[in-house]
Amino acid sequence: MQKIAFIPTRKEFGQLEIVNYLNNAGWTTCVLCNKDSIFRAFKEAVQENNIKPNDYVIFCHDDIQILTDPEIFNELLSYELDNPETGFVGVAGTQTLNQTGVWWDGLNRVPKAPLAGFVYHGKDIHTMTSTYYGTPGRVVAMDGLFLAARGKVINTIQLGKPKFFEGEWDFYDVFYTVQTHLKSLKNKVLPISILHESYGELAGRDSWHKNREAFIERFWEKLPLSL
Numbered sequence: 001m002q003k004i005a006f007i008p009t010r011k012e013f014g015q016l017e018i019v020n021y022l023n024n025a026g027w028t029t030c031v032l033c034n035k036d037s038i039f040r041a042f043k044e045a046v047q048e049n050n051i052k053p054n055d056y057v058i059f060c061h062d063d064i065q066i067l068t069d070p071e072i073f074n075e076l077l078s079y080e081l082d083n084p085e086t087g088f089v090g091v092a093g094t095q096t097l098n099q100t101g102v103w104w105d106g107l108n109r110v111p112k113a114p115l116a117g118f119v120y121h122g123k124d125i126h127t128m129t130s131t132y133y134g135t136p137g138r139v140v141a142m143d144g145l146f147l148a149a150r151g152k153v154i155n156t157i158q159l160g161k162p163k164f165f166e167g168e169w170d171f172y173d174v175f176y177t178v179q180t181h182l183k184s185l186k187n188k189v190l191p192i193s194i195l196h197e198s199y200g201e202l203a204g205r206d207s208w209h210k211n212r213e214a215f216i217e218r219f220w221e222k223l224p225l226s227l
Contacts, residue, residue: 002151005058006045008032017065025070027058037168039161046154053152056081059176060146063197067120076190081150087180087187088149091194092117093139097225101216103141103174107133117189119145119196128195136189140181140225144173145196153180164214167207171215181225 005022009031019029030049035041042059051057056077066073080089094103095114106113115133122128157179161168165175177187216223 002028002049002052002055004028004030004049004051004055005060006030006032006042007060007062008035008038008041009062010034016062018060018062021066021070022058025074027056031062037161038172039159039165039168042172043159046159051151051154053150053155055151056148057151057154058146058148059144061144061196061198064145065125065195066146067125067193067195073192076192077148080188080190081148083186085186086150087153087183087185088142088147088177089188089190090117090142090147090177091145091189091192092119092133093142093177093187093189094133095137095139095227097141097174097178097223099216099220099223101171101174101212101219101223103143104133107131117143119143119194121196121198123197125195136191138227139177139187139189140227141174141177142187142189144176145198146192146194147173147176149180153185156183162218164218165211166214167211170205170208171211174215178219178225182222 003026005027022029030045032041032045080086093116097103098105116135116137116139118130118132120128120130157176181187
């Protein structure tokens with residue numbers, strides 16, 4: 001059984017703290033350098049590494065640090081991923097994906113939307129602040145900064161970019177996790193502590209808006225999606 005993490009990056013390999021953490025935790029890391037599409041990068045990496053049904057697979061950003069003890073991290077993943085009803089697991093998501101297609105929509109609303117998880121944001125542990133979404137648990141869709149699943153799940157969804165998307169980097173996380181939800185698999189947010197160097201600034205770029213609009217049009221009849 002493989003335990004392998006796929007990490008797209010434009011940084012130098014030696015600069016990735018996440019690689020050191022995962023290697024020390026017993027994972028093989030596959031850094032996907034200078035790719036032109038995150039959809040294609042993940043699809044080709046899964047094919048090239050001959051992912052089998054029982055393999056553990058992580059898709060994650062290059063600008064994260066996992067703060068949870070490696071032994072606890074592995075126990076949390078194993079406990080959930082060994083459940084045949086589990087789809088993806090991650091660290092942040094929503095129990096209801098509404099007509100905006102944005103998983104975190106309603107974070108600052110009163111009453112707050114039914115979100116789950118927490119993420120630290122900042123350049124390091126000395127400057128980080130915590131974004132609390134809600135109690136970890138089952139969700140419909142998740143953020144792509146960290147996703148994990150068994151090979152049997154990965155191999156039954158579309159990893160390549162769908163024809164209705166224009167952008168090569170946006171909305172892959174919602175697209176992937178909604179697919180598993182629609183297959184009646186249980187996506188779950190776990191209490192894993194992660195520091196994310198990004199504050200989500202790229203969510204405002206044109207390609208993000210275009211893919212969001214395309215996602216809404218494609219799934220309009222199914223939205224909102226709820227547990």
